[in-house]
Amino acid sequence: MKLLTAERIRLLVPSMSLAVLLVAVFWLQPRTMSYTGLNLLFNLAVPIALATVAQMLIMMVNDLDLSMGTFVSFVACVTATWVQTDPLIGFAILAACIGVYALIGALIYLRNLPSIVVTLGMSFVWGGLAVLLLPAPGGVAPDWIRAIMTVKPPFAPMAIVASIGIALVAHWLVMRSSLGVVLRGVGGNERTVERAGWSVLRARATAYALAGFFAVLAGMCLVGLTTSADANIALRYTLLSIAGVILGGGEFVGGRVSPIGAVIGALTLTLAASLLSFLKISPDWQIGAQGAILIIVLAVRLLLNRSEARGTGQ
Amino acid sequence: MKHSLVLGSLVLALMSGSAMADTSGKKIALSNNYAGNSWRQAMLQSWDKVTKPAVESGVVAAADAFTTAENQATEQAAQIQNLILQGYDAIVINAASPTAINGAVKEACDAGIIVVSFDGIVTEPCAWRIAVDFAGMGKSEIDYLKEALPNGGKLLEIRGLAGVFVDDEISKGIHAGVAENPQFEIVGSVHGDWAQDVAQKAVAGILPSLPADIVAVVTQGGDGYGAAQAFAAAGRPTPTIIMGNRQDELAWWKEQKDANGYKTMSVSIAPGVSTLAFWVAQQILDGKEVPKDLIVPFLRIDQETLEANLASTPVGGVANVEYSQEDAIKVIEGK
Incomplete structure (x- = not known):
């Protein structure tokens, strides 16, 4: 077996950047090197990781979801209101949301629409629904979600266990299951998949539905952490999730994605913000510094890819 | 640790x-x-x-x-x-x-x-x-007017940004104050978005439809100077306009006070x-x-404390x- 497969090289850069950042954070703030410390450092990365996996599933079929942030916000509002008071209706709404995602996927394929335009439009729909549901911030997280998100497993904190779990499930789904192969095939070469007798329509709808499912999980986890919702709670997730996928070794086209990388990318983004905060960098510079970290990681990846290409060319 | x-x-x-x-x-x-x-x-x-x-x-x-x-x-x-x-x-x-x-x-x-x-x-x-206590702040405006204008009269209300909690609360306080003091009546209400230019346009727009005997303008801050400009442009006598501690509002008040003994108060956080x-x-x-x-x-800034507060407020700033x-x-x- 080859030690350095393309998949592993793809994972190398994100893992190394996470490790470097983690060492820097530990060095700056030794308090983080504890059970509670790691949990505080990473627990808000769990919903981001789920949203990143959702975004990755969309990017896998060469689309982009610009409604991720507003959708997760809407789910958070539903979770803090309906799921808490009338679980049956609440879950029905969430299931319907996943259905809507599948429909969007089908519509984009059937009408040959640009996904960016459709999802941008949907972002206003989700945002509007969230404001209708919770005109003022409020709602209460259902006790059981709160209990799940604050659980204290032995050995490793919830944030770490959850991140590893999400990475493994997503990895199995995308890289190991036959469904994942077809979905990646749609991103890689749609026509080939179609000629092989698979329904591209069904594949795309499935990819979107799966993305909707992970985004719903993200919203629910987020409410479990924050204890209540706000119609604008997760607006950052749109860009964070895209950045997480790219940082984790994914690409915008070609069905080239890495589920484990996406989770690592989400953790890295969260950690980068903490590092800047521990360094006491002025907020005016923080966005710029975050961008700089992104650029450095991507530059390193580009260099590695080049050397890899040169290696195989010989 | x-x-x-x-x-x-x-x-x-x-x-x-x-x-x-x-x-x-x-x-x-x-x-x-x-x-x-x-x-x-x-x-x-x-x-x-x-x-x-x-x-x-x-x-x-x-x-x-x-x-x-x-x-x-x-x-x-x-x-x-x-x-x-x-x-x-x-x-x-x-x-x-x-x-x-x-x-x-x-x-x-x-x-x-x-x-x-x-x-x-x-x-x-x-x-x-x-x-x-935003509601209390709104009510304090009516409490001031009750003393300053014992005969009561018609009021124009300038509100803030629609749909924001603060706007709702201040307005609630103002209306509660008016309910307690029936000598006052709010005859018009516009949204000034806490900005002088928006307030000026909004007041200029509603003025022609309002009776001539407006005695006071109740505001939320950041809108008093614009209201004063709108009244002046329409050639109407300037009513008592409650100010909101912005430097331009205080400067205008000081100018009027020196010229004709204009009286009002100013309140904000x-x-x-x-x-x-x-x-x-x-x-x-x-x-x-x-x-x-x-x-x-x-x-709160009153007639007596105006000069001291104006002096300590930077141009374009807030007291x-x-x-x-x-x-x-x-x-x-x-x-």
């Missing part, structure tokens, strides 16, 4: 070599969600101005200000969790959302950290709240409320019994006041 804290305070106490408050080893952080307008800038400057001497004189060990870059609740929640990890003893918060950072606030409380929220308050019960929150946090760290809900006093430890103790004791 505890040991290093105790050691730290011991070292500090030895270094200064004198008796000091019990909080000399304590670190306080400000978690601020937004810095993009003049009020917030003044708020941060006030924090700096008051906390620097407090740190230098050893009242507290540190008082660092942190502002999130994107004014997002999830970002602020992460920031608060980082502050917990940095070992602060108290976190003073101006929150992006009253509810969406409750989880992080709870984490802080569970870690034994004192959390004091102000202006943008949080609903998590373990935190202290220094709230602004001082950005220096951040320093009140700082002292409240310090008092709690010091072991004082402090009620969970405190009310910020308004900063401000910084609070001292004694002021905070007074607020805590409800005086």
Whole structure:
């Protein structure tokens, strides 16, 4: 077996950047090197990781979801209101949301629409629904979600266990299951998949539905952490999730994605913000510094890819 | 962790070599969600101005200000969790959302950290709240007019930004005041969005449809100067316009006062409320019994105090006041 497969090289850069950042954070703030410390450092990365996996599933079929942030916000509002008071209706709404995602996927394929335009439009729909549901911030997280998100497993904190779990499930789904192969095939070469007798329509709808499912999980986890919702709670997730996928070794086209990388990318983004905060960098510079970290990681990846290409060319 | 804290305070106490408050080893952080307008800038400057001497004189060990870059609740929640990890003893918060950072606030409380929220308050019960009584502020305008215009009359109301909680509250207070004083009647209402240019356009638009005998304009701040301009442009006599502590409003008032003895009052919240929150946090760290809900006093400017306030307000800024430890103790004791 080859030690350095393309998949592993793809994972190398994100893992190394996470490790470097983690060492820097530990060095700056030794308090983080504890059970509670790691949990505080990473627990808000769990919903981001789920949203990143959702975004990755969309990017896998060469689309982009610009409604991720507003959708997760809407789910958070539903979770803090309906799921808490009338679980049956609440879950029905969430299931319907996943259905809507599948429909969007089908519509984009059937009408040959640009996904960016459709999802941008949907972002206003989700945002509007969230404001209708919770005109003022409020709602209460259902006790059981709160209990799940604050659980204290032995050995490793919830944030770490959850991140590893999400990475493994997503990895199995995308890289190991036959469904994942077809979905990646749609991103890689749609026509080939179609000629092989698979329904591209069904594949795309499935990819979107799966993305909707992970985004719903993200919203629910987020409410479990924050204890209540706000119609604008997760607006950052749109860009964070895209950045997480790219940082984790994914690409915008070609069905080239890495589920484990996406989770690592989400953790890295969260950690980068903490590092800047521990360094006491002025907020005016923080966005710029975050961008700089992104650029450095991507530059390193580009260099590695080049050397890899040169290696195989010989 | 505890040991290093105790050691730290011991070292500090030895270094200064004198008796000091019990909080000399304590670190306080400000978690601020937004810095993009003049009020917030003044708020941060006030924090700096008051906390620097407090740190230098050893009242507290540190008082660092942190502002999130994107004014997002999830970002602020992460920031608060980082502050917990940095070992602060108290976190003073101006929150992006009253509810969406409750989880992080709870984490802080569970870690034994004192959390004091102000202006943008949080609903998590373990935190202290220094709230602004916006309804009371609206009502105080009618209370002033009751004295100034005993005969009552018709009022024009300028509201703030539609759909924002603050606008609703101030307006509610104004209407409650009018309900109690039937000699007044609100004959028109426009949204001025707390901005002079918007208020001027809105008032100019509604003026032709209003009766000539408007006696006063009730406002929410940032809109009084625009209203005055609209009345002047329409060739109408200037009614009593309540001002909102902005420099341009105060300057216009001063000009009118010197020219024709114009009388009004001005009321708003001082950005220096951040320093009140700082002292409240310090008092709690010091072991004082402090009620969970405190009310910020308004900063009110009257005919007599106009000149002094105008002189101390920078052009384009907001009249401000910084609070001292004694002021905070007074607020805590409800005086």
